[in-house]
Amino acid sequence: MGVRVEATPNPNAMKFSSDSIIFEGTNSISVMPGDTSEHAILNDLMALEEVDNVFGYQNFITVNKQFDVEWDNLTSKVLEVFEKYNL
Numbered sequence: 001m002g003v004r005v006e007a008t009p010n011p012n013a014m015k016f017s018s019d020s021i022i023f024e025g026t027n028s029i030s031v032m033p034g035d036t037s038e039h040a041i042l043n044d045l046m047a048l049e050e051v052d053n054v055f056g057y058q059n060f061i062t063v064n065k066q067f068d069v070e071w072d073n074l075t076s077k078v079l080e081v082f083e084k085y086n087l
Helices: 040-046 071-084
Strands: 003-007 013-018 029-031 051-057 060-065
Touching (some): 003 071, 013 071, 040 071
Antiparallel strands (some): 013 060, 029 051
């Protein structure tokens, strides 16, 4: 088990990749503010007030933060959500 955190070209987005498959199939999942998902992990991430939106595909989730939030404060919260799901 392990989650890798990778920067993206967008400074407001970070990619969190798991060694495990999070989402089966070939469809991506995107959750915007005010939306919910059938995937509890995405709903839990969106419940973090610092998160703006999320995008998931197979073994990764890209988290987009609110503009005024620092990654130093948010990364550990996101990783706690991943740990909750044993990823």
